[in-house]
Amino acid sequence: MIKNFKDLPSSTKKRLIQLRQMLLSYDEEKITSKKISELSGWKDSLIRHDLFLLKITKGVSNGYFCKDLIQQINLAESEQKNCCIVGLGRLGAALLDENLVINSQFTIKAGFDSNLNRVEILRSNFPLYPANEMQFVIKKENIEYAILTVSDKDAQQNAKRLADCGIKGIVNMTNKILSLPKEIRVENLSILNSLQLLL
Amino acid sequence: MIKNFKDLPSSTKKRLIQLRQMLLSYDEEKITSKKISELSGWKDSLIRHDLFLLKITKGVSNGYFCKDLIQQINLAESEQKNCCIVGLGRLGAALLDENLVINSQFTIKAGFDSNLNRVEILRSNFPLYPANEMQFVIKKENIEYAILTVSDKDAQQNAKRLADCGIKGIVNMTNKILSLPKEIRVENLSILNSLQLLL
DNA sequence: ATTTGTGAACAGTTTCACAGCG
DNA sequence: CGCTGTGAAACTGTTCACAAAT
DSSP, rough: OSSOOEEEEEEHHHHHHHHHHHHHHHHSEEEEHHHHHHOOOOOHHHHHHHHHHHHSSSOBBBBBEEEEHHHHHHTTTTTOOEEEEEOOSHHHHHHHHSSSSTTTSSEEEEEEEEEEHHHHHOOOSSOEEEEEEEEEEHHTTTTTEEEEOOOHHHHHHHHHHHHTTOOEEEEEEESSOOOTTTTSSSEOOOHHHHHHHHH | SSOGGGGGGGHHHHHHHHHHHHHHHHSSSSOOOOHHHHHHOOOOHHHHHHHHHHHHHHOBTTTHHHHHHHHHHHHTOOOOOOOOEEEOHHHHHHHSSTTTTSSSEEEEEEEEESOOOOOOOOOOSSEEHHHHHHGHHHHHHHHOEEEEEEEEHHHHHHHHHHHTOOOEEEOOOOOOOOOOTTTEEEEOHHHHHHHHHHH
């Protein structure tokens, strides 16, 4: 591992993460850039270029070993990271028992909702807390990332709160654009937005 | 409206769609590129450039009229479009009563699941069907877009099926990369992927 | 004075072309 | 031969600088 994953161009990073996911359920021993291209729709030359940037140590002239690729992509950022779910409405609750984060470097450590009732009736593999304990729990559990599943109208307020707790990044599932200090990374996953992009 | 929205650079399109969403709940009469920048994190020059490409007819030298912007962004593709939800597990079910698609050009016309039981017990504002009626319903209801919320292992199979029904675009909420003919648009909304991109 | 509108400069990303390897 | 590895070329997207508008 020569190159640091973080320093790769972000479009390359994105593809490599997806490629890794893809290979986890690909059951041949080796794969060629042409085959990856068929499966993903990316140009074969682009894939080779990505792997070139990653400085894959040895991808013979007859395809790559899947195991190799997965390992190389993994390694850059394999350290375990903790995250939480903020907002336990229908959508947030749906994420509680899905094995959302399986095969990954993330552990979900907490769920939060401002409605005490939700916190008490829902079941999950990790503890649920009322929103006013956010600051405390995030510190205690060393949580660095959050999935924001509150309603649109509560989005900004909760994002701000997470920012104040020192969170590093947010997966924003609301339709709102968040106003946050720019050192905080945000990935927007609005379904409505995505539908509109399909047009 | 001089320029066709579809023909704008895709990054510009993306921002304009988000901008529109943002303005819907912004309650001043006018807004400047500087203010938009504060709210969104995009450079003010970038916003002006985007609006320049959209050929906003009249954005005085003292800010834009919000109403104007919303309208201009709207108009390009204001035609009503139909979509459906495929997979009514926890995640899919969570989308049934959210006002997911409010304030938009989309109408949800159907939900599908291969498990008859799910189809029968769930309640929603639109009809739910067993998956084997997909072909028929998609034709009948003139559905062009789909939100895919099945399990990872069923993702490719269902995507293929949607493709065969002539769907135009898919919002893919699974962690799998879909292999589809490239005329079918796909937006990937994997939560796990997004978390990994935050690193 | 402040803010838009706009082309030109700059940065990032993808594709191409082809040498070298197995 | 088919495949990777790699720099260069082509393309796309973003930022800058500044004239024009009020």
